Amino acid sequence: MTWNAACSWLRAGLMALVSVLWIAPLVWMVATSFKPQDEVTTGEFRLLPDEPSRMAQFGYENYYAGREHFVGADGIERAGYEGVLTSDNVHFILYLRNTLIVALLGVSGMVISSAIAAYGFSRVQWPGRNTVFMCVLATTMIPFPAIMIPSYFLFKSFGWIGTLAPLWVPALFGNAFNIFLLRQFFMQIPNELSEAARIDGLSHWGIFWRIILPLSRPALVVVALFHTMFVWNDFLGPLIYLNHQETFTLALGLQFYQAQHGGTPWNLLMAACTLVALPLLVLFVLSQRTFIEGIASTGIKG
Amino acid sequence: MNGSRRTSSVVGNGVATGLLWISPWVVGFAVFMLVPIVMAAYFSLCEFDGLRRPVYIGFDNFRTMLSDPTFWKVLKNTTIYAAFSLPLGAVLAILFAIALNAPIPGRTLWRALIFVPTLVPMVATAMIWMWVFNADYGLLNAVLSWPCSLFGCRPPSWLQDAHWTMPAMIILSLWPIGHPVVIYLAGLQDVPTVLYEAARIDGANAWQRLWNVTLPLISPTIFYNIVMGIIFVWQVFAIPQIMLRGGGPQQNVYFFSMYLYDVAFTFQRFGYACTLSWxxxxxxxxxxxFAFQLSRRVVHYQGGTP
Structure with missing residues (x-):
């Protein structure tokens, strides 16, 4: 074995260790969600439950059906508990529906209007364009907490508090970061294409709709993914604008669930966390390449 | 950029057309950002409980702020948090990116595994780590108990011990490092390999190649990540709010946005909260x-400044 090969295996070993370290909390989360309640807090470090063959049953109980009263490993009888999806006062399916509504409306608006603005900043020539674009970029520095209080009263005057509207309507107008991303992409499309289209009699709108958008699909998907991530993640917005649980999103619902349980039944809480995180993980697996390339492209200066 | 040639050949240009195209964004910005910021500026000069009309009180809120011990506390906490998590995150992300950029076996898998935590929603992250940090049954102390027993000490009660809440938050801030790592990886791939060969021929060792070739060439990426980091680190809210509402023991992880939220929506002092938000x-x-000023001296752009 050459020195170089040994070196690269050593590095691989180190990276493997680090990766395991990084993924361990998630493995721990899933493992906990497949344990019965009395085995979660035994103080012994175990990944699998005492009876690994019953994992499917424990999982079914934690995630779905719950459990009648039972006798613990220590012989003490304990009260049963409700499964995450069938608990009486927390409705994850409803929260999923609300999150999907916010994501769907927000994503479609965000993609279209960011693309329109990005077209204006890349394919239309006008004096002052770059100056205005710098101002657009500068708005990414405005933190949400700086505007949340007046926004609350603004939305209150619209009658939007307690509805999902504050979470998706602002997305219909695009956002600076996504405009930046799409502008980068649009600028790489050869100008000859739009000129040819122009000669064929297409207007700006025609060029945008028939040439630029179809050619920019990967970038549009990236914006859609980013906004979906944002919606799934957003906690402060729902916390402020939503006031009854029929309108909760998953992030807020998860916190509500934890608050209801006082934070002790870790098997249930981890099952709930797994459920909330799962859709994004699946989405990532399905769109891994686009996702990674999209994030990579944010750092490159145009 | 050959802008002049483009201008002559594309018709339908001009300020009106340009503004028409960006008008959706302009409207959104005006309604959902500019108006709130101006409103916040006005509220910050008012006594406002959210029910009665705001009453103008001049700069009283600013005076209140300067003599508010909690304000200084959250300012200090957030500064400490930023001062550790930003540099630590940057160094670690660059190290990971360099390691993952080399042709090592299983590279794609390690990249994916490091990236996955960034996909976990923050509320779930907070709960997972409450469980990981759990003093008696948590994963971290299960792992630490072995080296700790060697040295005859006890693993810390992370979230109950005022000394350990801040380190816990800083450790946690490193978990979603996959995001900057991906950006650094892209930056590293832009570094021409010729430069490394040239450096090697000139007799530069690995450290010198890192310091004199890699870092200067990825400095725009570093700069981008630092600026984004500054913007986000000052807004940190969801994770500490869920893990240690009110900042935990001795309020050591009571951060700026958490206090801002409490002043507004718990104590209903919206005027004062707007002062804090400004x-x-x-x-x-x-x-x-400041970062932009510094970047003029330190950041190296290939092909001149942008």
């Missing part, structure tokens, strides 16, 4: 401006 905005702006 201060937060100014802090972020000045740190970013």
């Amino acid at each position: 201060v937060q905005l100014l802090i972020i702006l000045s740190f970013t401006a």
Whole structure:
């Protein structure tokens, strides 16, 4: 074995260790969600439950059906508990529906209007364009907490508090970061294409709709993914604008669930966390390449 | 850029057309950002409980702020948090990116595994780590108990011990490092390999190649990540709010946005909260401006400044 090969295996070993370290909390989360309640807090470090063959049953109980009263490993009888999806006062399916509504409306608006603005900043020539674009970029520095209080009263005057509207309507107008991303992409499309289209009699709108958008699909998907991530993640917005649980999103619902349980039944809480995180993980697996390339492209200066 | 040639050949240009295209964004910005910021500026000069009309009180809120011990506490906490998590995150992300950029076996898998935590929603992250940090049954102390028993000490009660809440938050801030790592990886791939060969021929060792070739060439990426980091670190809210509402023991992880939220929506002092929000905005702006100033000297752009 050459020195170089040994070196690269050593590095691989180190990276493997680090990766395991990084993924361990998630493995721990899933493992906990497949344990019965009395085995979660035994103080012994175990990944699998005492009876690994019953994992499917424990999982079914934690995630779905719950459990009648039972006798613990220590012989003490304990009260049963409700499964995450069938608990009486927390409705994850409803929260999923609300999150999907916010994501769907927000994503479609965000993609279209960011693309329109990005077209204006890349394919239309006008004096002052770059100056205005710098101002657009500068708005990414405005933190949400700086505007949340007046926004609350603004939305209150619209009658939007307690509805999902504050979470998706602002997305219909695009956002600076996504405009930046799409502008980068649009600028790489050869100008000859739009000129040819122009000669064929297409207007700006025609060029945008028939040439630029179809050619920019990967970038549009990236914006859609980013906004979906944002919606799934957003906690402060729902916390402020939503006031009854029929309108909760998953992030807020998860916190509500934890608050209801006082934070002790870790098997249930981890099952709930797994459920909330799962859709994004699946989405990532399905769109891994686009996702990674999209994030990579944010750092490159145009 | 050959802008002049483009201008002559594309018709339908001009300020009106340009503004028409960006008008959706302009409207959104005006309604959902500009109006709130101006409103916040006005509220910050008012006594406002959210029910009665705001009453103008001049700069009283600013005076209140300067003599508010909690304000200084959250300012200090957030500064400490930023001062550790930003540099640590940057160094670690660059190290990971360099390691993952080399042709090592299983590279794609390690990249994916490091990236996955960034996909976990923050509320779930907070709960997972409450469980990981759990003093008696948590994963971290299960792992630490072995080296700790060697040295005859006890693993810390992370979230109950005032000394350990801040380190816990800083450790946690490193978990979603996959995001900057991906950006650094892209930056590293832009470094021409010729430069490394040239450096090697000139007899530069690995450290010198890192210091004199890699870092200067990825400095724009570093700069981008630092600016984004400054903006986000000052807004940290969801994770500490869920893990240690009110900042935990001795309020050591009571951060700026958490206090801002409490002043507004727990204590209903919306005027004072707007004062705090303006201060937060100014802090972020000045740190970013400082970073931009610094970048003029340190950041190296290939092919001149942008």
